[in-house]
Amino acid sequence: MDKQYTVRYVAFLDILGFKNIVTESVSAADKAAALISAIEEIADRHSLYQQFEPDDFQAQTFSDCIVMSEGASIGGLCHLLVAVAHASVSLLEDGIFVRGGFAKGLLYHSPKVVLGPALIKAYSMESSIARVPRVLIDAETHSDLSHGEFKKEADRWDLPPKISLANDGPPFIDFLNALRKLEVMNDAEATIAKMRTGIEDALARSIYEPAHYEKVRWLALYWNSVAAETGIKLVDLPLMKSAKL
Template identity: 35%
Template structure:
């Protein structure tokens, strides 16, 4: 008699994201303690935020990888929530000089931190490891569909405007997460044009990395990110934001 539970009763359909922190292994090998602490401190802040929110999102960390998931809510808000959370993590790491890549999809998984397993985890890891290649976070079509359905249900958010500020289509036809732009300010942003408050500081970070890098494979990833910044700035650089600091 088989005492193992039926997978149908263990797994649940969730939106998941798998992120890989690029260059983390090299940071460890070269003993760059400050950079490592910057990453771990950022993740500790994310855990703290989740606890304050009652942990609607599950988050697990495996060495240099991050796995997140959320239940699919009836109105689709959980998809928006996870997308924004992933974007905050990726952008937060970037301002500390760390790039990441990953994949977002919807499938069956068991996830109760720290334990996670199932088809969604396997597929998301494959998406990150074999398809993303560059420091981008890919999103499968059904994630985009859920996002657009939620956008259409909100009178103040048109689907096209929401998608254009949240996802971009790359040269290979893959949809990936827009880290910056008007839909994401982040704690780095200040009042003014995005060219001045976001893109110029970001470009300086990438330029510095390029000037210090002689590894061809790493340079390819940095050049991709620079091209992304150029394209994003072309679309959103003239957007003006006002940040209330009081």
């Protein structure tokens, strides 16, 4: 690989509450195993996405961060969006929430090193704009989605990538789109119940920490908006539970 920047798409993901997750995993072997397995799976995206050829797909994890990138082609864009959505859902199954940024720009990404302006941009989106468990996409990527070739490429996937606009403006990867097509989900009923319970448990734990509660509440409302479309069970918010007493 030439040691120079090329134009690539890059996703920077941050695992929310990582310190607490690691602390809890020290005293619970099952939680430690689940955390390690989830992170290893994210790092090994190559073996998970062989349905269509990636465009020089690279993935790395370090501490609470995940970085994935691909060449700046329509195929690379679609492949990386699907990978990020799948990663978000896979981690949610283990009660792990991610926040991130997805950008297009100059990047160098090898199995050992990742750096460049595009990574800085994606990191800035995650740390300064995203706020809640969502992965935002930048304006240039958003513009690329309007190309006719992107739609053709996306339609080749059983579960095409979907982008939605948040109430506060920015476009984000609609990773819960998987709930709209349950036939592509393994053991859908159990998986959905596990994800919903994870959100409800996080809500219950976070009511004493308003800043954290705001993040989890956003995820709960996002879940409920998709659930209302599909007829699956809603996440119970703490106030909803109190109202039943």
